[in-house]
Amino acid sequence: MSRSYFPPKLVLPVSERDHIRGPAHAPVTLVEYADYECPYCGMANPIVEQVQQALGDGLRFVFRNFPLTEMHPHAEHAAEIAEAAATQRKFWEMHDTLYAHQDALEDLHLAEYATLLRIPTSEVKRALAQHAYRERVHEDFLSGVRSGVNGTPTFFINGMRHDGSYDYDTLIAAIASAAR
Amino acid sequence: MSQGSNEQRSANRTALEPGTAAPDFQLHSTPDQSVSLNDFRGAPVVLAFYPADWSPVCGDQMALYNEILSEFRRFEAQVVGISVDGSWCHAAFAKDRKLHFPLLADFEPKGAVARTYGVYRDKDGICERALFVIDPKGVIAWSFVSPLGVNPGADGILAALEDLKSQPEKK
Secondary structure, X not given: OOOOOOOOEOOOOOOOOOEEEOOOOOOEEEXXXXXXXXXXXXXXXXXXXXXXXXXXXXXXXXXXXXXXXXOOOOHHHHHHHHHHHHHOOOHHHHHHHHHHOOOOOOHHHHHHHHHHOOOOHHHHHHHHOOOOOHHHHHHHHHHHHHHOOOOOOEEEEOOXXXXXXXXXXXXXXXXXXXXX | OHHHHHHHHHHOOOOOOOOOEOOOOEEEEEOOEEEEHHHHOOOOEEEEEOOOOOOHHHHHHHHHHXXXXXXXXXXXXXXXXXEOOOHHHHHHHHHHOOOOOXXXXXXXXXXXXXXXXXXXXXXXXXXXXXXXXXOOOOEEEEEEEEOOOOOOOOHHHHHHHHHHHHOOXXX
């Protein structure tokens, strides 16, 4: 790798439109672009949880959608149902449920998860039949493309793309160095 | 963008620079069809050289371009992937990944086109992970060589296409 290589930067700043865990004043913000059907994202999810637990208020975590729909036929609807859950303040519950059931993401399953989270049927219909959140998901996706997201998952630490691996130790070390 | 060209220069001094006429070529896009760069004259072309079919990073890179074809279409740009793999290999790879854009086989003589663009790695027998955006007149408008293991994404390409669109008459 050449010395003057600089990874690309996040173009869409974190704002109230985002799904956020952790305090706004945290010294480090970790943004993840991911796809609910992607097995690598599935593997990364528990690691991100561990990182959040370890750092507590020292970290703000943001999730953005990056469904690779040609490869993952269920990823778009999964992202849309999570956005529907967000309107009921249940985004993270749905997010975690989807990752826990990556092998069962047919519409039927998505509707079932929504019912379990007590999301109104009308909201589910708005998401899955009328695609009310397609634009929202696409906005995330495009912001990722313009920021240099190059696969899933892609992480940004304080706005800079993290090109290293996303195992626990590497992420913790990269976050620690960004906090300095 | 300017950052992109700095990176490109330091990563590989030999890659053709913006302002250079893009060397024409004719390569197989399928076992029985071939495509030449001149076929695309009149619209921007994105040439994405990549080391090999099937390797994980390339897979992601081509998969990403596949997902954003509609974005490229907004600029009327044609994307083509190029590697030294043969056309049967490309066909299998494209089918497996459901790719909707051509993969060209720089197969015989091996890497000849990559050489003319200055992005062939003699020692490894593969091409660099290199991007060229070529304007509708056939001149290189932007180029970038990524570290081999790093998928360059599409942000630089889209920025270059946007620049082209905003200065259509620039010679």
